[in-house]
Amino acid sequence: MTHKVSLLSGLCAGLMSLSIAGAQTPAAPPPSAPPRMIPPPIKPPPPMSPAPAPAPPPRMLPPPIKPPPAAPADITVGWTRLGVTRVQGKRDRDVIKVGKQPAKFTKLMLVSRDGAFVLKRLTVKFGNNQVATIDANVRFADGARSSVIDLPGEARNIKLVELTYSDLPRNGAAEVVLWAKFVAAAPTPPTPPVVVPAPAPVPPPPTVPAAAVPPEPGYQLLGVSEVNGKVDRDTIKVGVKDGRFQKIILRAEGSDLALFDIMVHFGNGEMFSPKTKLVFDQGARSRSIDLPGKARFITHVMFRYGNLPGGGKARIQLWAK
Numbered sequence: 001m002t003h004k005v006s007l008l009s010g011l012c013a014g015l016m017s018l019s020i021a022g023a024q025t026p027a028a029p030p031p032s033a034p035p036r037m038i039p040p041p042i043k044p045p046p047p048m049s050p051a052p053a054p055a056p057p058p059r060m061l062p063p064p065i066k067p068p069p070a071a072p073a074d075i076t077v078g079w080t081r082l083g084v085t086r087v088q089g090k091r092d093r094d095v096i097k098v099g100k101q102p103a104k105f106t107k108l109m110l111v112s113r114d115g116a117f118v119l120k121r122l123t124v125k126f127g128n129n130q131v132a133t134i135d136a137n138v139r140f141a142d143g144a145r146s147s148v149i150d151l152p153g154e155a156r157n158i159k160l161v162e163l164t165y166s167d168l169p170r171n172g173a174a175e176v177v178l179w180a181k182f183v184a185a186a187p188t189p190p191t192p193p194v195v196v197p198a199p200a201p202v203p204p205p206p207t208v209p210a211a212a213v214p215p216e217p218g219y220q221l222l223g224v225s226e227v228n229g230k231v232d233r234d235t236i237k238v239g240v241k242d243g244r245f246q247k248i249i250l251r252a253e254g255s256d257l258a259l260f261d262i263m264v265h266f267g268n269g270e271m272f273s274p275k276t277k278l279v280f281d282q283g284a285r286s287r288s289i290d291l292p293g294k295a296r297f298i299t300h301v302m303f304r305y306g307n308l309p310g311g312g313k314a315r316i317q318l319w320a321k
Contacts (some may be wrong), residue, residue: 096161096178110140111176119146125158246295
């Protein structure tokens with residue numbers, strides 16, 4: 001019992017000493033926060049290299065263009081190619097338009113290429129709108145040609161050709177080449193050169209003889225008489241067609257003359273003789289002699305005159321107004 005009390009006393013004394021010691025010793029500081037870890041700087045990603053561009057698709061080259069079909073060697077002279085068409089399907093119909101051509105045709109021929117076909121019918125429309133239909137039903141192998149097809153009638157222009165045909169199985173789409181034979185036009189004769197005649201020379205203006213110049217305005221020449229010998233008689237016939245007159249004038253030409261007498265006969269049978277005897281030098285004229293009465297027709301005038309010695313042959317002119 002005593003031993004248990006001593007143990008309990010010792011335990012209490014130990015607890016009291018611990019409590020006193022704890023009151024005198026400062027409290028321990030709280031534990032510090034752990035240091036903040038700064039993450040390392042983020043490196044930028046390396047630049048992305050561009051993805052390679054996709055390779056362009058291979059370029060498809062167009063199929064080579066076939067040269068136009070050449071004429072068979074034995075039909076080159078006088079033949080021309082009108083057109084080419086291709087057979088599509090078991091039954092097909094195509095039109096080859098020829099257009100306006102000055103040539104006129106008399107024959108046709110068909111040539112196949114790149115396949116075989118069967119020609120059913122051939123219809124030709126001419127320039128004058130007439131139509132010719134040819135039932136053929138002919139089979140063409142690749143590269144074959146028809147026989148020469150004679151067109152009916154005379155040579156004519158062709159507007160178009162209609163083909164009715166079909167291709168053959170497993171032979172591909174055949175090309176049909178249409179040839180025609182033309183008639184050569186007759187050569188046009190050369191146009192003769194135009195000959196321009198040289199201009200005709202202009203004649204000089206006519207010289208008016210002195211006899212044609214009236215002695216006074218309004219007078220007309222009724223006639224001229226030539227004096228033969230020293231004494232002579234002559235008559236100048238006038239007529240109704242010359243008109244009616246009221247005055248006369250006498251004029252000498254060629255030489256001098258002497259007028260002895262003059263007698264004027266009118267259309268009504270009357271006569272008038274001016275009493276005068278005149279000597280005329282060459283080119284001289286008388287005065288204006290008034291005729292009696294009203295203006296009348298003169299049928300004729302009689303003269304008695306003569307040449308003067310030493311001169312040539314004189315002529316006397318009769319003028320009237």
